[in-house]
Amino acid sequence: MMGYYLQLALRTLRRNIVLTSLIIAAIGVGIGAYMTVLTVLLAMSGDPIPEKSGQLFVPQIDLWGPNTRPKGAAGPVRLPDQMTYRDANALMLAHAAPRQVAMYSVQLDVSPLTGAPYSQQGRATYRDFFAMFQAPFKEGAAWSAKDETDRADVVVLGKTLAARLFAQRSAVGQTVSLEGRLYRVTGVLEAWSPMPHFYDVSNNPFGSGEQFFIPFTSAIGHEIDSNGNYSCASLPPPGWTGKLTGECIWLEFWAELPDAAAVRSYRQFLNNYSAEQQHLGRFHWPPLVQLSNVHQWLALEHIVPDEVRVNSLLAFGFLAVCLVNAVGLMLARFSSRASEFGVRRALGATRGDIFMQCLTETAVVGVLGGVLGLGLTALGLAANRASLGGELAEYTHRLTHLDPGVMALTVALAVGATLCSGLYPTWRATRVQPAWQLKAQ
Amino acid sequence: MLKMIHLSKVYRTEVVETYALRDFSIHVKEGEFVAVTGPSGSGKTTFLTIAGLLEEFTGGQYQLDGADVHGLNDNQRSRLRNQKIGFIFQSFNLIPDLNVFDNVDVPLRYRRLPGAERRKRINESLERVGLSARAKHYPAELSGGQQQRVAIARALAGGPRLLLADEPTGNLDSQMARSVMQLLEELHRDGATIVMVTHDPELAARAQREVRIVDGQVIDLAAQTRLVENPTSRPVV
Numbered sequence: 001m002m003g004y005y006l007q008l009a010l011r012t013l014r015r016n017i018v019l020t021s022l023i024i025a026a027i028g029v030g031i032g033a034y035m036t037v038l039t040v041l042l043a044m045s046g047d048p049i050p051e052k053s054g055q056l057f058v059p060q061i062d063l064w065g066p067n068t069r070p071k072g073a074a075g076p077v078r079l080p081d082q083m084t085y086r087d088a089n090a091l092m093l094a095h096a097a098p099r100q101v102a103m104y105s106v107q108l109d110v111s112p113l114t115g116a117p118y119s120q121q122g123r124a125t126y127r128d129f130f131a132m133f134q135a136p137f138k139e140g141a142a143w144s145a146k147d148e149t150d151r152a153d154v155v156v157l158g159k160t161l162a163a164r165l166f167a168q169r170s171a172v173g174q175t176v177s178l179e180g181r182l183y184r185v186t187g188v189l190e191a192w193s194p195m196p197h198f199y200d201v202s203n204n205p206f207g208s209g210e211q212f213f214i215p216f217t218s219a220i221g222h223e224i225d226s227n228g229n230y231s232c233a234s235l236p237p238p239g240w241t242g243k244l245t246g247e248c249i250w251l252e253f254w255a256e257l258p259d260a261a262a263v264r265s266y267r268q269f270l271n272n273y274s275a276e277q278q279h280l281g282r283f284h285w286p287p288l289v290q291l292s293n294v295h296q297w298l299a300l301e302h303i304v305p306d307e308v309r310v311n312s313l314l315a316f317g318f319l320a321v322c323l324v325n326a327v328g329l330m331l332a333r334f335s336s337r338a339s340e341f342g343v344r345r346a347l348g349a350t351r352g353d354i355f356m357q358c359l360t361e362t363a364v365v366g367v368l369g370g371v372l373g374l375g376l377t378a379l380g381l382a383a384n385r386a387s388l389g390g391e392l393a394e395y396t397h398r399l400t401h402l403d404p405g406v407m408a409l410t411v412a413l414a415v416g417a418t419l420c421s422g423l424y425p426t427w428r429a430t431r432v433q434p435a436w437q438l439k440a441q
Numbered sequence: 442m443l444k445m446i447h448l449s450k451v452y453r454t455e456v457v458e459t460y461a462l463r464d465f466s467i468h469v470k471e472g473e474f475v476a477v478t479g480p481s482g483s484g485k486t487t488f489l490t491i492a493g494l495l496e497e498f499t500g501g502q503y504q505l506d507g508a509d510v511h512g513l514n515d516n517q518r519s520r521l522r523n524q525k526i527g528f529i530f531q532s533f534n535l536i537p538d539l540n541v542f543d544n545v546d547v548p549l550r551y552r553r554l555p556g557a558e559r560r561k562r563i564n565e566s567l568e569r570v571g572l573s574a575r576a577k578h579y580p581a582e583l584s585g586g587q588q589q590r591v592a593i594a595r596a597l598a599g600g601p602r603l604l605l606a607d608e609p610t611g612n613l614d615s616q617m618a619r620s621v622m623q624l625l626e627e628l629h630r631d632g633a634t635i636v637m638v639t640h641d642p643e644l645a646a647r648a649q650r651e652v653r654i655v656d657g658q659v660i661d662l663a664a665q666t667r668l669v670e671n672p673t674s675r676p677v678v
Contacts, residue, residue, distance in 0.1 A: 004550055011538050343534045346495055347595070348523020348551040350516045435495040
């Protein structure tokens with residue numbers, strides 16, 4: 001019978017093409033607007049590391065006290081979102097977590113064998129970075145623990161930079177000149193750019209990501225400056241030594257805590273560390289620490305701007321209005337066919353038969369509305385990118401594209417929304433009293 | 442075949458009760474051709490819609506082909522209607538989006554018959570009414586008489602036990618009306634049980650028996666003996 005209902009649906013839609021087009025347009029425009037905004041929201045608020053987002057944590061310590069904490073909106077206390085070298089180093093040496101990394105963003109000139117040098121974004125970090133954040137290797141591996149201890153000049157390259165420097169050759173074992181210093185390549189990553197770059201949200205979280213990684217110890221040893229944020233509660237001592245000993249925050253720190261017991265234990269460790277700093281006279285306020293997993297961290301840092309969330313609510317409201325319009329049009333459509341339904345009922349159709357016939361017709365309209373919505377979503381995303389321009393457009397393009405998942409979601413949403421909005425008109429169609437309809441003829 | 446005993450149908454509003462049928466009794470035997478006549482508003486159409494299980498009745502008893510239909514739910518009534526009753530309406534009631542073939546197909550679809558069986562029945566029905574050549578035409582492309590023939594073919598396709606005709610020639614000119622009546626008479630001679638509602642005394646005279654309704658009640662049973670050529674028709678006493 002479904003084949004019959006489908007046949008009837010296609011015939012009926014063709015018969016009244018104007019009304020059909022209006023219903024499809026109402027659904028398509030609503031879906032297009034909503035999906036455009038939703039795609040951006042989902043891209044920006046998606047879980048960048050779903051397998052481990054509950055196990056990776058950012059520890060925060062009240063480094064500056066109540067008078068100089070970052071001023072945030074009313075609500076939870078905002079603690080500094082980076083660490084001083086002194087604290088990061090102390091935490092690393094304490095080995096309180098199975099895995100942990102201190103790191104910072106760097107920007108160095110790459111000197112190829114031929115051609116002029118060019119600047120590349122990179123990261124100084126510990127070898128645990130790759131396992132913690134599941135950075136996949138194309139070839140080779142992270143540097144060894146001995147390399148780290150020895151502050152060796154070794155590097156892991158990103159796929160794009162490796163291809164640019166070494167073309168078809170294997171990069172592992174080769175040397176790369178970074179800022180005039182030669183680094184030995186130990187590994188090359190696959191294309192990897194979690195969105196957002198949750199491990200460093202202060203430095204272009206939706207950017208293209210790093211193309212090289214060098215040991216934190218090596219970078220510190222060579223006094224390679226940070227390319228990221230640098231905030232101080234008080235004037236630091238001058239020079240590189242000042243950077244390492246002062247109360248300026250410029251390092252990101254992450255710890256991997258596999259279960260609730262590890263989280264409790266680490267939180268206690270942080271409290272103890274903070275209390276120790278107070279005892280040593282460094283802090284003159286009660287210990288205050290915070291431990292946030294990936295989701296909590298992204299929420300704390302307001303990675304998804306409130307405007308995006310507000311836009312999605314507005315777009316949903318617009319979709320609701322479009323669907324209400326579609327309900328009205330479908331009611332008109334089914335009401336005009338009351339005599340046909342009366343005849344079908346007289347000839348033996350049950351209410352269920354009429355319901356399925358109308359619901360099938362509604363579903364076909366939903367699919368067509370979804371296809372139109374898909375096209376409008378693509379246009380919407382393109383318009384969104386065009387209106388931003390420059391780097392933001394590039395970031396948004398990376399974020400938002402119509403992959404098979406988004407396309408399937410669009411059509412499914414269109415069909416689902418149309419079926420829901422079509423339920424009342426369909427139910428009304430089944431209430432046609434055949435005797436009254438036939439008497440009215 | 443069709444037996445109503447002391448049937449009543451009341452339409453109730455907040456202020457008034459209207460008896461469309463009152464103490465209504467009728468018995469149509471298998472193979473009969475009965476004309477139901479009466480003035481406008483007498484309850485003829487209400488009788489037909491109740492007989493066709495399109496409406497429920499308020500009181501009394503109704504047996505269709507030996508089965509009491511009281512208490513059947515909507516789905517059961519629909520299935521019974523589909524299997525046992527064929528309708529012929531005054532305004533034909535063909536579905537304009539469907540061609541002749543597909544219009545005749547409608548009741549067969551709801552019986553969930555296989556495609557080959559449906560096609561066989563449709564072709565036989567169209568052959569019976571002389572419209573095989575018009576199977577791909579749409580109702581708008583047919584004359585009134587042809588449309589009514591399609592409606593008759595649609596009524597016959599399911600092999601119904603009872604044909605209910607509501608003013609089958611009401612929208613036709615005299616020539617077309619005659620041809621449709623001839624067809625109904627042929628069907629009756631072939632053994633069909635037909636109940637025809639009409640206000641036309643000439644048409645009523647062509648039936649085997651006439652039942653007259655006034656103010657919702659049967660007031661006169663005029664048993665007419667008709668001489669017919671077909672020996673299968675029986676005179677009614």
